[in-house]
Amino acid sequence: MTTNPSNSGNVFVRSIGMDARKEAVFRMAFKMFTRRHYQLLDAGDAQTPAVVIIDVDGMDGMAIARRLHEEQPEQRILLTSVSAHPGSIFPVLQKPIRMETLFPALELLLNDSPAPAKPAGRSSATVMPIRPDVAISSPFASVAAPPAANPASAPAPKPVAPPAAAPRPTPQLRAEDVRHFNPQAGLLGLLQIVRRDQSPAIIVDDRQQVILRLDPVTDQAILLTDDATLRSMAQEEHPRLQMRAPADTDIPAHASVRHLTLPSLLWQVAAWTADGRLIQQLQINAPVQLKQWPNLTRLTMLPDALRLAAFLARSPASPALTVKMLRVAPSDLFNFLAAADSLGLLRYNTAENPDNRIRPASANAPEAAEIPAAKRSFLGRLLARIAGL
Secondary structure (H helix, E strand, C coil), X not given: CCCCCCCCCEEEEEEECCCHHHHHHHHHHHHHCCCCEEEECCCCCCCCCCEEEEECCCCCHHHHXXXXXXXXCCCEXXXXXXXXXXXXXXXXXECCCCHHHHHHHHHHHHHCCCCCCCCCCCCCCCCCCXXXXXXXXXXXXXXXXXXXXXXXXXXCCXXXXXXXXXXXXXXXXXXXXXXXXXXXXXXXXXXXXXXXXXXXXXXXXXXXXXXXXXXXXXXXXXXXXXXXXXXXXXXXXXXXXXXXXXCCCCCCXXXXXXXXXXXXXXXXXXXXXXXXXXXXXXXXXXXXXXXXXXXXXXXXXXXCHHHHHHHHHHCCECHHHHHHHHCCCHHHHHHHHHHHHHCCCEEECCCCCHHHCCCCCCCCCCCCCCCCHHHCCHHHHHHHHHHHX
């Protein structure tokens, strides 16, 4: 039986008819939303979804929705389409999808009672409406409330506007408060050597216990320790770690291991190593820029990572300006910069690495025309919204 999920637990959502790019956009949107913990299920996940989102613009999309409702009449279903589908028995979220309509549509479904069961004697080819009073087909769609039993005796209460959210306080970033660290030292330095040289290796501690086995050719890592121990090693100034070539006997048959991609390991270890410090190649008033977006759906979500990625991918900005514009904590910014730099995603001006310098925009280059909001992709509007939060 379908139940109304609480605000405290995960709300599982399954998608049907979407490609990997669309699913990645939904995952980013779900991570931004804080009132509920939405989680988009993968194809192999066995959890029962609270909501199924079906893109009906593909082949047989509407037929899939009807068949699913016949088989699971209590399942909440939300359709996405470029068309309004005024005769649909399911709520429709019309494209282009906006965050301000996506989450109200999901909330309406989750707060509603489950769909009524199919009455006895009814033809199996007939599909019962889930919410005949709801049509979420535009940003201005509304829900028709049922009439009151006695309007004269119960006047409608005046709507109360929700209080405006208080703006984030602007953190202070002063040069004398900034601590730097060397990303080429310690555990992080060893990981970057392995990735640079493209040679498999293992990392052992001072007792010759294997901590990590790394294969940069396949971008895979095997962890033989827990996160707390690994984080402690990452934050040590001079950890007693050694690196050597791997052997078949390095990992005992009974050992408990975890598998991770090498980029994911580098990203997390770099953030742990930074621990609120700035990499020594950067100064707070020198510009930095992301070469490309990190794949945040496959990496540990750092605080404010979405907003920082959107801001720094758009144009160069110094750490001081980034803190001022986005009002992020300097420690969160520094951890993000260290993680991005560990994957080679950061561009900044240094004499040691002239090929990585920020290239000034050409004065003769024509300015890009502003794209109307209605014609921007969902991802483009999402990124613009993230940067403006």
